[in-house]
Amino acid sequence: MRQEIKSIGIDIGTSTTQLVFSRLVIENVAGSYTVPRVSIVEKEVIYRSKIYFTPLRSASEIDADKIKEIVRSEYQAAGMKPEDLSTGAVIITGETARKKNANEVLEALSDMAGDFVVATAGPDLESVLAARGAGTDAISEENRTTVANLDIGGGTTNIAVYEKGAMKGTCCLDIGGRLIKVENGKISYIFHKIEKLAANHGIRIAVGDRADPEILMKICRIMADELAIALRLVQADDEHRSLYTNDGKMMREDIGIKAVTYSGGVADCIYQEDDSDLFRYGDIGVLLGKAVRENPTISGLKLYQAKETIRATVVGAGTHSTDVSGSTIRYDKSRLPLKNVPVLKISEDDETDFESFSQAIATQLPLFYTEGRMEQVAIAFSGRGWTGFQQIQKLASAIIKGAREVIESSYPLIVVAECDIGKALGNALNIQLDFKKPVICIDGIRAAGGDYIDIGEPLAGGTVVPVVNKTLVFNS
Amino acid sequence: MESKDLRTVIEEVLKEMNLKPGAEAADSVSTAVKEAVRVPGGSGCQLVIPGKGVSLDPSYIEEGELPDITEIDLRTQYLVENPVNKEAYAEQKAAAPCRLGIGKAGARYKTLPQLEFRAAHSAAQDAVFNDVDEEFIESQGLFIVQTQCDSKDTYLTRPDLGRKLSPEAVETIKAKCKKNPTVQIYVADGLSSAAVAANIPDLLPAIMQGLQSYHIETGTPFFVKYGRVAVEDEVSELVGADVVCTLIGERPGLITATSMSAYIAYKATVGMPEARRTVVSNIHSAGTNPAEAGAHIAEIIKIMLEKKASGTDLKL
Numbered sequence: 001m002r003q004e005i006k007s008i009g010i011d012i013g014t015s016t017t018q019l020v021f022s023r024l025v026i027e028n029v030a031g032s033y034t035v036p037r038v039s040i041v042e043k044e045v046i047y048r049s050k051i052y053f054t055p056l057r058s059a060s061e062i063d064a065d066k067i068k069e070i071v072r073s074e075y076q077a078a079g080m081k082p083e084d085l086s087t088g089a090v091i092i093t094g095e096t097a098r099k100k101n102a103n104e105v106l107e108a109l110s111d112m113a114g115d116f117v118v119a120t121a122g123p124d125l126e127s128v129l130a131a132r133g134a135g136t137d138a139i140s141e142e143n144r145t146t147v148a149n150l151d152i153g154g155g156t157t158n159i160a161v162y163e164k165g166a167m168k169g170t171c172c173l174d175i176g177g178r179l180i181k182v183e184n185g186k187i188s189y190i191f192h193k194i195e196k197l198a199a200n201h202g203i204r205i206a207v208g209d210r211a212d213p214e215i216l217m218k219i220c221r222i223m224a225d226e227l228a229i230a231l232r233l234v235q236a237d238d239e240h241r242s243l244y245t246n247d248g249k250m251m252r253e254d255i256g257i258k259a260v261t262y263s264g265g266v267a268d269c270i271y272q273e274d275d276s277d278l279f280r281y282g283d284i285g286v287l288l289g290k291a292v293r294e295n296p297t298i299s300g301l302k303l304y305q306a307k308e309t310i311r312a313t314v315v316g317a318g319t320h321s322t323d324v325s326g327s328t329i330r331y332d333k334s335r336l337p338l339k340n341v342p343v344l345k346i347s348e349d350d351e352t353d354f355e356s357f358s359q360a361i362a363t364q365l366p367l368f369y370t371e372g373r374m375e376q377v378a379i380a381f382s383g384r385g386w387t388g389f390q391q392i393q394k395l396a397s398a399i400i401k402g403a404r405e406v407i408e409s410s411y412p413l414i415v416v417a418e419c420d421i422g423k424a425l426g427n428a429l430n431i432q433l434d435f436k437k438p439v440i441c442i443d444g445i446r447a448a449g450g451d452y453i454d455i456g457e458p459l460a461g462g463t464v465v466p467v468v469n470k471t472l473v474f475n476s
Numbered sequence: 477m478e479s480k481d482l483r484t485v486i487e488e489v490l491k492e493m494n495l496k497p498g499a500e501a502a503d504s505v506s507t508a509v510k511e512a513v514r515v516p517g518g519s520g521c522q523l524v525i526p527g528k529g530v531s532l533d534p535s536y537i538e539e540g541e542l543p544d545i546t547e548i549d550l551r552t553q554y555l556v557e558n559p560v561n562k563e564a565y566a567e568q569k570a571a572a573p574c575r576l577g578i579g580k581a582g583a584r585y586k587t588l589p590q591l592e593f594r595a596a597h598s599a600a601q602d603a604v605f606n607d608v609d610e611e612f613i614e615s616q617g618l619f620i621v622q623t624q625c626d627s628k629d630t631y632l633t634r635p636d637l638g639r640k641l642s643p644e645a646v647e648t649i650k651a652k653c654k655k656n657p658t659v660q661i662y663v664a665d666g667l668s669s670a671a672v673a674a675n676i677p678d679l680l681p682a683i684m685q686g687l688q689s690y691h692i693e694t695g696t697p698f699f700v701k702y703g704r705v706a707v708e709d710e711v712s713e714l715v716g717a718d719v720v721c722t723l724i725g726e727r728p729g730l731i732t733a734t735s736m737s738a739y740i741a742y743k744a745t746v747g748m749p750e751a752r753r754t755v756v757s758n759i760h761s762a763g764t765n766p767a768e769a770g771a772h773i774a775e776i777i778k779i780m781l782e783k784k785a786s787g788t789d790l791k792l
Contacts, residue, residue, distance in 0.1 A: 001792075
């Protein structure tokens with residue numbers, strides 16, 4: 001049982017737009033005489049698009065029609081059709097995510113990106129996808145150490161830290177190579193936060209000034225210092241906090257970073273020393289790369305070569321956004337695929353007895369109403385400690401009791417467990433509901449409250465379903 | 477402590493000290509016993525064996541229980557002294573319950589790993605030689621029949637007899653079981669009685685519920701004592717089942733003694749090739765969770781009925 005699926009990744013970033021097609025191989029890795037264990041055993045990028053400057057309609061709007069054109073021409077060049085694709089992700093990253101018409105862009109692409117494609121952005125997910133595309137997770141696992149990937153793009157720097165293969169934290173700052181642009185030897189654009197950052201260090205610059213490499217280098221050194229603070233190598237000052245995007249948080253203080261990898265557009269300017277034409281990209285990317293490379297604190301860390309640099313995020317989106325569920329699950333096939341299902345999480349505390357389990361579902365359900373109406377929701381929990389047959393029966397009763405509203409609605413009952421109980425629990429739910437309600441009961445997936453998940457059509461002869469967790473990919 | 481018991485204890489001690497039984501030793505014992513009995517159970521009561529330099533303190537009896545060494549998790553046990561990188565070794569050990577990184581005393585095992593090894597070996601032997609508690613079997617709603625083996629010894633030495641039902645068993649099954657069921661499930665002790673006790677309460681009802689959820693009819697389940705896998709062929713012929721499924725204790729190892737397997741066959745007949753059986757193995761608390769395995773087995777049976785094949789003829 002070996003199946004190949006194709007996946008697409010589209011990254012619409014602040015400065016560049018890219019697309020990759022990947023091949024994922026899923027296979028049963030368990031022996032012949034045991035219960036199957038299907039996992040993704042191979043991930044390979046089979047087509048990389050050209051790197052386009054992100055087409056903009058105005059300073060704050062993406063040109064959706066031009067994006068659509070780019071994607072269409074790349075499909076043609078790759079010889080790929082939307083129906084060939086089983087999974088993937090479109091992400092609008094960086095500064096662009098704050099652009100007004102993100103939804104319009106995603107809509108324009110939806111008919112071209114296959115039947116099962118995510119449309120999402122979010123700084124945490126971006127950081128994780130970039131790091132996985134850069135191979136930071138594998139590097140940290142192989143070398144048994146703690147590695148941070150700094151995805152330094154045009155508008156933002158997305159940081160994700162991996163310790164021995166496990167994700168430990170993410171953050172995202174407004175530091176990037178195109179936050180100051182240069183045209184014909186003059187400064188043509190300054191991002192307000194950077195203007196303020198420079199001013200606080202007594203450097204005044206304005207649009208129209210001559211692009212003085214020395215002054216701009218000073219600013220880049222300050223930006224690099226801020227990255228060192230974000231990595232928790234240096235004590236933070238009051239100003240630092242304002243540099244996080246979407247009021248994001250700092251990484252925890254004892255994160256213990258030992259090594260770094262770089263990805264994003266600026267990464268190549270860090271790895272390769274080439275100061276021949278400082279403004280060859282029309283921005284401060286080359287200077288910022290030099291400043292990071294020469295930063296006395298960061299250069300004290302071990303440096304690893306990233307597997308992907310400028311393409312890390314798109315490769316991450318194309319190959320690392322999909323997981324597969326556990327291999328013994330129960331689902332009503334007619335209700336798949338499911339897209340954008342918000343997660344109702346039962347906390348570990350509420351899982352300790354069945355009464356509070358029911359309560360937790362019932363009290364949280366109204367939070368998922370939209371305009372007073374019930375919405376589709378996935379009930380997620382660990383299931384640890386409830387793996388015996390009798391306990392599973394009681395768990396099923398508790399779910400049915402708490403989710404009465406879901407059961408009375410037209411939506412299927414969607415249950416996501418971490419522990420390997422999906423099939424037994426699905427059977428119990430079906431029997432207790434007298435087969436009158438479509439049930440999707442999967443396991444092997446850890447989802448957190450506030451996450452959104454997609455559950456795709458069954459793979460590997462119906463053994464597993466692909467799952468994309470759109471907020472954070474925590475599953476190992 | 478009674479003086480008689482005390483005498484036995486002291487004699488044991490002396491024997492271990494290689495004291496030849498003789499008048500002197502007997503005297504010593506008598507003296508010691510008298511001494512000890514004088515203040516029974518009193519603290520500070522000393523056992524002194526004159527001329528031997530022996531001084532025993534019988535009050536040194538610890539209350540409570542010895543720690544159960546079978547409770548030690550092999551994945552986390554690490555006994556190497558002065559390790560170069562304990563953390564890295566521990567990470568590797570966490571992946572599998574192997575007896576690695578357990579240190580050494582000269583060329584030999586340390587006492588604790590040696591005892592653990594013997595405890596695991598004993599558990600394995602117990603799993604084979606003990607019988608499944610009959611009350612437990614009845615509590616699972618099963619009646620008991622036996623193969624042509626009359627004892628564990630016969631069972632272990634005569635595999636052929638473990639594959640045939642006794643004449644009484646044939647009569648009981650004929651009388652008590654539903655005829656021509658779609659699926660006949662039964663439990664057998666096989667080589668691990670411990671596996672039956674550990675897994676059946678979760679595994680059997682999970683299979684039954686799974687089959688019910690697929691609307692597949694099942695026969696009357698029962699228990700076969702001294703049963704080997706192939707007795708399922710005779711069972712299948714006897715009740716006229718489309719699919720027969722035996723849940724049987726696996727040969728125990730030193731990691732677990734409670735592993736169970738399911739051997740499932742479509743239209744099994746006596747003398748059919750072994751290749752016609754489909755197996756689901758490694759069902760135990762640290763392997764495949766029994767309740768989830770039961771749900772999986774139910775689905776395999778469903779597929780088997782659809783495809784009318786089992787074993788190597790059935791691609792799952």
